[in-house]
Amino acid sequence: MTEMFGARDVNWEESVNKLALCIDKLTPVSRITRTNFTTAPEKLLDCVLSLHRRYDEFAVPRIIEFKNRHPDVITLTELCQCVADSGGPAKFYENELDYDYDDAAEMFGKVLTYLTSESANSKYLGQTDIEKCRQWAISATIDGYKRIWKGGNIPLFGIAGWQYLRMLFGADTCKPDVAVKKYVRDCLKMDYSSRSIVKLMESSAVLAPALKGFSQPIREADRRIWNQYNNQKKQTKTFICH
Numbered sequence: 001m002t003e004m005f006g007a008r009d010v011n012w013e014e015s016v017n018k019l020a021l022c023i024d025k026l027t028p029v030s031r032i033t034r035t036n037f038t039t040a041p042e043k044l045l046d047c048v049l050s051l052h053r054r055y056d057e058f059a060v061p062r063i064i065e066f067k068n069r070h071p072d073v074i075t076l077t078e079l080c081q082c083v084a085d086s087g088g089p090a091k092f093y094e095n096e097l098d099y100d101y102d103d104a105a106e107m108f109g110k111v112l113t114y115l116t117s118e119s120a121n122s123k124y125l126g127q128t129d130i131e132k133c134r135q136w137a138i139s140a141t142i143d144g145y146k147r148i149w150k151g152g153n154i155p156l157f158g159i160a161g162w163q164y165l166r167m168l169f170g171a172d173t174c175k176p177d178v179a180v181k182k183y184v185r186d187c188l189k190m191d192y193s194s195r196s197i198v199k200l201m202e203s204s205a206v207l208a209p210a211l212k213g214f215s216q217p218i219r220e221a222d223r224r225i226w227n228q229y230n231n232q233k234k235q236t237k238t239f240i241c242h
Helices: 010-024 040-050 055-069 076-086 089-096 102-119 129-139 142-151 159-168 178-188 194-205 217-234
Strands: none
Touching: 010 178, 010 194, 040 055, 040 076, 040 102, 040 129, 040 159, 076 089, 076 102, 089 102, 102 129, 102 142, 102 159, 129 159, 142 159, 142 194, 159 194, 178 194, 178 217, 194 217
């Protein structure tokens, strides 16, 4: 597994340029939004339910059902109250999301606690959780996920989950999931650490001519890679999103 190149390593520039050429050839994706998850609770559920699960088949129906059943839950504080009323994360997952998996529920609870705390931080300006979480997402770094682990390791939630959460709230970055890892490996003929993959993508996507007109070229590259991988895997019925 190759870690990040040194800033003066000639292989770094060569790899960035090579990956940029690959990204430039990716097929554009329709801008039509498949889902309408606009509140902070919905975006958080989007992140945690899609980890290690099929997005369209597993995550989306559960979020829509929860959204329809609890239209009044539009803030993270209200989601926390809903979880408490259910008897905690495990019961919430089982009863509200039809998901009986204690490790996943524990992960959800810890990420919810962290994000709720961040949205209440006075350094983030704004009137809503969405506005504050957007500032958090943009100012956070790839290594920030380690801060959530102060109280112990969070099961099932690593760099990919952290990066996807940042993307959902507006950061221009990518998530090193199975799709992006495979794409980078296929382009560069080498395996890299998750951290290195993000750094490579962030440096390469902004150089791809096909993405020059996008305000968030890194997220657009991620979307195109995900779409390509998803289309390929749909043919074999084995696709897992993150």
